[in-house]
Amino acid sequence: MFIAAMIGILVTMALALCRALLGPTVYDRILSVNMFGTKTVLFIAVLGFLTGRPDFLDLALIYVLINFIGTLAVLKFVTYNDLGADPEK
């Protein structure tokens, strides 16, 4: 069961990778990077159960937070072309 889930995650990773490499727009790539981060989280979660040691689930949770902050920074950069920009101005 977990093996099937793992294969599914790997196939999705490959598809996200294709989208990141082919583009064509910036937003395709941002979305694919964000999706790859989510797949990393799922991978670590499934890997824990696959090897019988689900001790590292909290690690996967921290990855979600990092991925979220990273995506926010990238979107801010694309919108304002400056990480320190004040959106109010």
Next chain:
Amino acid sequence: MTEILDIVLLSFMIVLAVAVSRMQNLFMAAMMMGIFSFLSAIMFTLLDAVDVAFTEAAVGAGVSTVLLLGTLSLTTHEEKVVKKNNALALLVVLITGSALIYGTLDMPQFGDPNAPVHQHVADRYIEKSEKEIDIPNIVTSVLASYRGYDTLGEVTVIFTAGIGVILLMGHIWRKEDEQ
């Protein structure tokens, strides 16, 4: 099972590395490096080096993507195209790479119990560190107590680097504040 995962993930990493080196748009390259960091974090998790994987995800995928983007917003988005062939650079890279691979031939097999790293002080850390230091995590007690001076040295280096940046940039920031 893990061998198959290793092969699949490493081939993803090779595809990404080739794509990054061929890319002209630096924003796209920074994004690809984010994916690369996630993949190396997974590789570290597969190797049971969870603390290293943690650092790789936080520093590689998180902070360094943001730092690269910050640099891009101060410079340009496009790589300068170099037309001429640089055979000498390729030669140097090939020689360095083969020297490094030659160096790995001496190393013990992965997980070999007779490797020097498992012979020296590791047994003492595993058996006595909880009693001596009173911390259940062995890695933490090695970093914070057995190698405390080493960690103190690292902190000193980072502190010095911070002071250097403030000394170099301080008067610029102060001028901006006054305006």
